[in-house]
Amino acid sequence: MSESVTIIFEKRDGERIEVAARTGASVMETAVVNNVAGIEAECGGSCICATCHVYCDHVADGVLDEMSPIEDDMLDLAAAERRPSSRLSCQIRVGPALDRAVFVIPEAQF
Numbered sequence: 113m114s115e116s117v118t119i120i121f122e123k124r125d126g127e128r129i130e131v132a133a134r135t136g137a138s139v140m141e142t143a144v145v146n147n148v149a150g151i152e153a154e155c156g157g158s159c160i161c162a163t164c165h166v167y168c169d170h171v172a173d174g175v176l177d178e179m180s181p182i183e184d185d186m187l188d189l190a191a192a193e194r195r196p197s198s199r200l201s202c203q204i205r206v207g208p209a210l211d212r213a214v215f216v217i218p219e220a221q222f
C-alpha cells in the first residue's frame with residue numbers, strides 16, 4: 113500500500129495549492145490528478161513535450177534525482193524561461209523527502 117505526502121504547487125499569481133501526492137507517482141501525475149492548472153503534460157510523461165516544466169527553487173538541495181541528458185535537452189525547448197531550478201515534473205518521483213516541497217508553475221507552458 114502506497115503512502116502519501118503533501119506537495120505544494122505555487123501558481124503564477126502566488127497562490128499555493130496543497131495536494132496529497134502518492135509516493136511513487138510523479139510530480140506531474142500528482143498535478144494532473146488534482147487538476148492543477150499550468151501542468152499540461154501533453155506527452156503523458158514520456159519526456160518529449162516539456163509542458164510539465166516547474167521551478168524547484170523551494171526544494172531542498174539533494175532531494176531530487178539527477179537530471180537525465182534527455183530531460184536536460186527537453187528543458188531547452190520549454191516555452192517558459194529555463195532557470196537553474198527548472199525541471200520536468202514528469203521526471204520527479206514523489207517520495208517522503210518531498211513532503212511539503214513547493215513546485216512553482218512557470219508563466220507560460222505552451
Ligand code: FES
Nearest residue numbers: 157159161162202
Ligand atoms: S509530460 Fe511531457 S515532458 Fe513531462
